[in-house]
Amino acid sequence: MKLNLKNPIAFFDLETTGLNVSKDRIVEIAIVKISPNGNEETKTYRINPTIPIPKESSAIHGISDEDVKDEPTFKEIGKTIAKYIEGCDLAGYNSNRFDIPLLAEEFLRADIDVDMRKRKFVDVQTIFHKMEQRTLIAAYKFYCGKDLEGAHGAEADTVATYEVLKSQLDKYEELENDIDYLSKFSTQNKNADFAGMIVFDKKGVETFNFGKNKGKAVEEVLKEQPGYYGWIMNNDFPLYTKKVLTEIKLRNFNM
Incomplete structure (x- = not known):
């Protein structure tokens, strides 16, 4: 076909x-x-x-x-x-x-x-x-x-x-x-990044898809655990995941 x-x-x-x-x-x-x-x-x-x-x-x-x-x-x-x-x-x-x-x-x-x-x-x-x-x-x-x-x-x-x-x-x-x-x-999850570390939930909210904060909204984690952003940025995560995380952080900062 x-x-x-x-x-x-x-x-x-x-x-x-x-x-x-x-x-x-x-x-x-x-x-x-x-x-x-x-x-x-x-x-x-x-x-x-x-x-x-x-x-x-x-x-x-x-x-x-x-x-x-x-x-x-x-x-x-x-x-x-x-x-x-x-x-x-x-x-x-x-x-x-x-x-x-x-x-x-x-x-x-x-x-x-x-x-x-x-x-x-x-x-x-x-x-x-x-x-x-x-x-x-x-x-x-x-x-x-x-x-x-x-x-x-x-x-x-x-x-x-x-x-x-x-x-x-x-x-x-x-x-x-x-x-x-x-x-x-052919999409399993609706990813915010390409590696599937950050995904959109049913309400369209970006959530972490790994580790201790899996299932939690990214915005809330960044507010409650300010050091978590730095931990991700300084460790072995995909560059694109870091890029998306930074966009979310800056979006909230500008708001």
């Missing part, structure tokens, strides 16, 4: 040095951009992460320090990537919980201004888990009837994710072929 698009949509997948959104870096990004007229374009970029790639990560995606030592850093190539996905909604596999938060971190580290909050996000894994409970390899076999060759390569995983979403739309009549709908359906 062809996607019903109002805006271009960019399916993407990251290969990284690890799974820590705050500390780890991108070593490869593949993007499949689909236009509303159905045109498809694929780009893959290798990136020098500027930190060593652990052997256990290389064992998964097959990319070593030697493979990327002469590649551009994200700071050098980030503007090219930002321009390529400009105006696009974003989609991926487990992207809401990992790829999008990490990509947002890389843009912030490189001082590249990208307002990703204006985009719609479609997480194909969430749709899959709500419908079938499987992995990407199993999803590709289940929906597309093919074995996924080159699994854990960014481009192979990205193309497979795009094909799985189209097959999901063919299989489930109750799924609407509409990016706004798919974005809402």
Whole structure:
């Protein structure tokens, strides 16, 4: 089934040095951009992460320090990537919980201004888990009837994710072929940041989603525990989480 698009949509997948959104870096990004007229374009970029790639990560995606030592850093190539996905909604596999938060971190580290909050996000894994409970390899076999060759390569995983979403739309009549709908359906929580550390409750109030203050309104915590802000800012939390927390703090200060 062809996607019903109002805006271009960019399916993407990251290969990284690890799974820590705050500390780890991108070593490869593949993007499949689909236009509303159905045109498809694929780009893959290798990136020098500027930190060593652990052997256990290389064992998964097959990319070593030697493979990327002469590649551009994200700071050098980030503007090219930002321009390529400009105006696009974003989609991926487990992207809401990992790829999008990490990509947002890389843009912030490189001082590249990208307002990703204006985009719609479609997480194909969430749709899959709500419908079938499987992995990407199993999803590709289940929906597309093919074995996924080159699994854990960014481009192979990205193309497979795009094909799985189209097959999901063919299989489930109750799924609407509409990016706004798919974005809402594939969202587990309504996040204020990308890492899900701060989420909106049912009343639209920003609340902490971790630690001793989980479920408590951010504004109230900042009033009652003024040192909590400093603790977060001085510890290993995602830059984007710190950015959102600072916005909330400044908003209340200005009021």
